[in-house]
Amino acid sequence: MGVFGLSDVYEKISELARRRGFFWPSYEIYGGVAGFYDYGPYGVLLKNRIVEKWRDFFVRRHQDYVVEIETPIVAPSIVFEASGHVEHFTDPIVSCLKCGRRFRADHLVEEALGVSVEGLSLEDLGKIIRDNNVRCPFDGGELGDVKVFNLLFKTQIGPYEGDVGYLRPELAQGMFVAFKRVLESMRSRLPIGIAQIGRVGRNEISPRQAMVRLREFTIMEMEYFIDAEDPQGNCPFFDEMAGKRLRIQSYTMRVKGGEPQWFTLEEAVESKIIVDKCLGYWMAIGQEFMESIGVPAEHMFFMEKGPHERAHYSSQTFDQVVKVSRWGLIEVAGHSYRGSYDMMRHAAYSKADLTVFKPYKEPILVKKKRVIVDKSVIGRLFRDKAGEVLEALQAARPEDIEGYLTGGGHTIKVGGFEVPRDAVKIIEVEEKEWGRKILPNVVEPSFGVDRVVYVAFEYAYREREGRVVLAFPRDIAPVQAAVFPLVENDESLIAEARSLYKTLVREGFQVIYDDTGSIGRRYARADEIGVPAAFTVDYQTLEDKTVTMRDRDTWRQVRLPADNVVEALRKFLKGEPLDSLGTPFK
RNA sequence: GCGGCGGUAGUCUAGCCUGGACUAGGACGCCGGCCUGCCAAGCCGGAGGUCCCGGGUUCAAAUCCCGGCCGCCGCACCA
Numbered sequence: 001m002g003v004f005g006l007s008d009v010y011e012k013i014s015e016l017a018r019r020r021g022f023f024w025p026s027y028e029i030y031g032g033v034a035g036f037y038d039y040g041p042y043g044v045l046l047k048n049r050i051v052e053k054w055r056d057f058f059v060r061r062h063q064d065y066v067v068e069i070e071t072p073i074v075a076p077s078i079v080f081e082a083s084g085h086v087e088h089f090t091d092p093i094v095s096c097l098k099c100g101r102r103f104r105a106d107h108l109v110e111e112a113l114g115v116s117v118e119g120l121s122l123e124d125l126g127k128i129i130r131d132n133n134v135r136c137p138f139d140g141g142e143l144g145d146v147k148v149f150n151l152l153f154k155t156q157i158g159p160y161e162g163d164v165g166y167l168r169p170e171l172a173q174g175m176f177v178a179f180k181r182v183l184e185s186m187r188s189r190l191p192i193g194i195a196q197i198g199r200v201g202r203n204e205i206s207p208r209q210a211m212v213r214l215r216e217f218t219i220m221e222m223e224y225f226i227d228a229e230d231p232q233g234n235c236p237f238f239d240e241m242a243g244k245r246l247r248i249q250s251y252t253m254r255v256k257g258g259e260p261q262w263f264t265l266e267e268a269v270e271s272k273i274i275v276d277k278c279l280g281y282w283m284a285i286g287q288e289f290m291e292s293i294g295v296p297a298e299h300m301f302f303m304e305k306g307p308h309e310r311a312h313y314s315s316q317t318f319d320q321v322v323k324v325s326r327w328g329l330i331e332v333a334g335h336s337y338r339g340s341y342d343m344m345r346h347a348a349y350s351k352a353d354l355t356v357f358k359p360y361k362e363p364i365l366v367k368k369k370r371v372i373v374d375k376s377v378i379g380r381l382f383r384d385k386a387g388e389v390l391e392a393l394q395a396a397r398p399e400d401i402e403g404y405l406t407g408g409g410h411t412i413k414v415g416g417f418e419v420p421r422d423a424v425k426i427i428e429v430e431e432k433e434w435g436r437k438i439l440p441n442v443v444e445p446s447f448g449v450d451r452v453v454y455v456a457f458e459y460a461y462r463e464r465e466g467r468v469v470l471a472f473p474r475d476i477a478p479v480q481a482a483v484f485p486l487v488e489n490d491e492s493l494i495a496e497a498r499s500l501y502k503t504l505v506r507e508g509f510q511v512i513y514d515d516t517g518s519i520g521r522r523y524a525r526a527d528e529i530g531v532p533a534a535f536t537v538d539y540q541t542l543e544d545k546t547v548t549m550r551d552r553d554t555w556r557q558v559r560l561p562a563d564n565v566v567e568a569l570r571k572f573l574k575g576e577p578l579d580s581l582g583t584p585f586k
Numbered sequence: 587g588c589g590g591c592g593g594u595a596g597u598c599u600a601g602c603c604u605g606g607a608c609u610a611g612g613a614c615g616c617c618g619g620c621c622u623g624c625c626a627a628g629c630c631g632g633a634g635g636u637c638c639c640g641g642g643u644u645c646a647a648a649u650c651c652c653g654g655c656c657g658c659c660g661c662a663c664c665a
Contacts, residue, residue: 011658019597019615025656031638032656089665093587104587104663151665169665205663206587213664311665467626487622516617520625527625539623548624555625586624 006325009461014210016468017457020529022046022478023211035207035215037450042529045478045510047218047453050293051197053476054220054447057289058282059195062237066193066222067186071174073199076157077164082349083173083342085166088312090148091205092125105146109134122146153201167201172444174198175223176342179440180354183225190356190440191234191278195222197449211450212330218449224278225440227358228340235278242266244284247301248273248318260301275316276337282445283335286320290332293452294459294473299323302335313341322455332451338442347439359435366433369398369426377423389417393424402426460530470530471553474573480509481569482526486538488515497537500547500562507566527552533572535565548585551578558582 018024021040025032039047059066080086092105105125112134126146128134134143153167168174175182175194182194197220207213226234242265249260250273263273265284274280283302291297302318310317313336320333347354373393379386392415393401401424404412411418460472472478483501485493494515501513512531514522519536526534534550541547541562549568550557560568560582568581 014657015597028656029636030655034656085665091663091665202664207664208658210657309665313665465625484624486624489621490623518622518625518627520627522626523624524626536624550624557624 003325003328004323006323008325009458010210010326012468013454013457013461016461016470016528017043022457023453025210035204035213037211037214042478043453046456046472046476047449049476049478050452050456051218051220051449053292054289054449054452055195055197057285057292058193058220058222058445062193065191065236066195066224067182068195068197069175069178069182070196070198071171071178073168073201074155074157074165075168075173075177077166078349079173079177080152080166080168082345083176084312084345085152085169086150089152089169090150092122092146093149094126094129094143094146105129108143122148149205151203151205153203169200169202170446171196171198171200171219171221172223172338172342172446175221176346176442177350179223179225179343180352183356188356190230190358190438191224191226191236193222193224195220197221209327209330211454212327214450219446220449221444221446222282223338224282224443224445225356226276226278226443227356227438228441229438230358231277235281238265238277238281241281241284244287245297246280246284246287247297249301249303251304251306254303255306260303274318276443278443279316279318279335279337282443283318283320286333286335286445286447289447290320290322290452290455292473293456293476294471295322295455299459300332303329311336313338315339324455324458330451330455331448332455333445333447336444336446338444340439340441342442343439355437355439357435357437360433363432363434365430368429368431369402370429371396371398371401372425372427374423378419381420381423382417385417388415389419391415392417393419398426467524467527469527469552472530472532474532474575477530477532478510479512479526479529479531480533480573481511482522482531482534483511483513484519484522484534484536485515486519486536488517492542493537493539496541496562500535500537500565503566504569509569523550523555533569537562549578549582554578557585559585 016022020042022043023037023039026036026038027033055068059068077086080089094105094108105122109125109128109132113128113132123146129143129146152169155165155167157163157165174196179194183192186192198218199216200219201216204213204215207215244265245262246265246268247260247262248268249258253259253261263271265274265280268274269277269280274283287297287300287302290300300320300322303321305314305317305319316337318335319331320335321329322332324330343354346352371393373390375386375390378389382389396414401412401414405421405424405426409421411420412424413419456472456476457470460470462469462471470477474480481504483497483504485497487493497515498513501511504511512526514525516522523534530552532552534552536548536550538548540559545562546559547562547565548557548559549565549572556578558578558581564582572578572581
């Protein structure tokens with residue numbers, strides 16, 4: 001028995017996944033490497049459908065605001081210096097000089113001395129270790145310098161060792177760095193969502209839990225760029241989801257030991273449990289997405305992270321967690337309010353102007369003070385320094401300069417120069433302002449594909465009369481239909497079945513054709529990879545061109561004309577009940 | 587990274603303690619043939635094994651010992 005009263009199906013799932021070609025640990029013939037997984041033929045089909053569904057929920061349905069891009073997985077080091085990952089995406093470690101074992105430096109100190117060392121620099125940690133003679137807990141050996149272990153995979157771009165590159169640990173930086181160009185190509189309007197689906201790498205110290213914690217994995221992520229000062233305009237679709245019910249456990253609820261509670265999206269936003277409308281909106285979409293993958297709403301909730309649990313960039317983060325039988329709660333998505341941290345950093349590091357011009361409806365008149373300088377005086381007085389002086393005067397705030405003028409002094413001190421007051425005057429002008437420049441804030445829903453695949457698999461797993469059925473929601477099933485002749489040794493049945501199979505393939509369906517073994521065995525095989533519908537060509541087909549259609553989940557059948565199969569399958573995959581598609585059979 | 591347990595055809599497993607007749611046995615699955623008028627039926631035939639890897643002990647190692655890799659569990663870690 002697993003947790004939450006769910007029976008632990010992990011072993012059965014991994015066995016089935018390997019045997020039927022969904023997923024398995026990579027590099028098996030070389031003994032395997034922890035943290036890497038292969039997708040097999042049906043796994044790829046399943047994953048692709050899940051990815052396509054995410055794209056539908058987050059991108060296609062919001063296509064007037066959300067676009068998808070693709071950026072490289074390797075970035076020059078400056079990108080992750082700007083993002084803070086080079087500095088923060090690390091653990092401090094020390095090595096024992098005698099046995100070579102490695103330890104978390106902060107934990108060792110906290111354990112040995114019973115003091116909190118949170119936020120201390122590497123040097124400070126090293127000093128504490130030396131001053132207190134902290135030793136290796138195994139053989140008492142002396143400890144070396146405190147170093148950082150960075151979870152970024154490091155590489156080199158081109159032939160020169162100085163050109164450090166990193167494998168991205170998240171997709172977000174790709175969107176931030178490309179933001180200006182994307183915004184421009186989408187006619188420079190906010191809000192805008194930029195989505196991306198792609199691989200990332202994190203050099204985890206000890207990955208575990210199969211597909212749940214990998215060193216290389218796929219993320220589906222969106223950065224939704226908004227104007228923090230225009231809360232009304234940011235989320236034009238909010239009302240459509242306002243009544244959606246979400247289960248939320250705020251940080252304060254959690255530290256008090258409280259259970260997650262149900263809120264409508266509107267309630268959660270109005271009571272400030274979710275700090276931002278857009279953050280809440282995408283959480284609601286995220287919940288609908290996971291429900292469509294097969295997870296009932298009562299099996300997931302949003303868990304708010306506390307101040308010390310959040311990433312360095314975030315002011316509010318919710319983990320979208322789903323119950324699984326083996327490991328309890330696993331995080332399938334993180335929903336973060338990232339503020340303008342990243343955009344600020346990239347603007348500073350790249351010197352690019354990453355602001356967005358937001359026009360007002362009507363231009364407004366503003367009174368501004370302007371510094372007027374008598375350049376001939378400055379030129380004569382400062383000669384070759386005149387340029388610098390002028391620059392300093394322009395850079396200064398007019399109010400400050402006015403302060404000197406009204407203060408009655410004889411000179412104005414600016415940029416290390418003293419400028420005679422007569423050379424400068426302040427005038428007031430009226431200007432039309434057509435808009436303002438803002439640095440956008442960012443809301444980010446980010447899903448781990450591989451975890452979603454695992455969750456879909458676990459929630460689809462059923463046992464029925466000693467047989468295994470993968471009851472995927474019909475529209476994510478890796479294979480959509482099966483076609484069988486009733487028996488395997490009748491050429492005319494086989495010919496009809498092959499022809500039906502070809503029709504379905506031509507119509508774009510993923511179909512398996514199978515004519516070996518008994519019909520029951522073939523149904524069982526199809527159930528085991530989760531094929532929602534099976535069509536069987538029997539002797540009556542030869543008379544009246546009808547076939548039977550079988551539902552994976554009920555094992556019931558209807559009979560319908562072979563010519564209607566394409567349309568019936570299309571409807572069935574969209575959720576229509578079997579009974580509406582034909583007349584009952586047997 | 588630490589500790590415990592484990593690793594044998596595609597899958598599940600017997601054998602390991604007590605080394606040799608193991609040319610590694612079985613079941614399911616898979617492939618071919620026969621049969622089969624709707625839910626893993628039957629019969630015949632077949633393919634499939636680096637016994638996790640490396641080293642050691644021994645006349646002899648799937649079996650004992652050491653190291654490593656991988657997995658599961660617990661601790662730690664998971665910006």
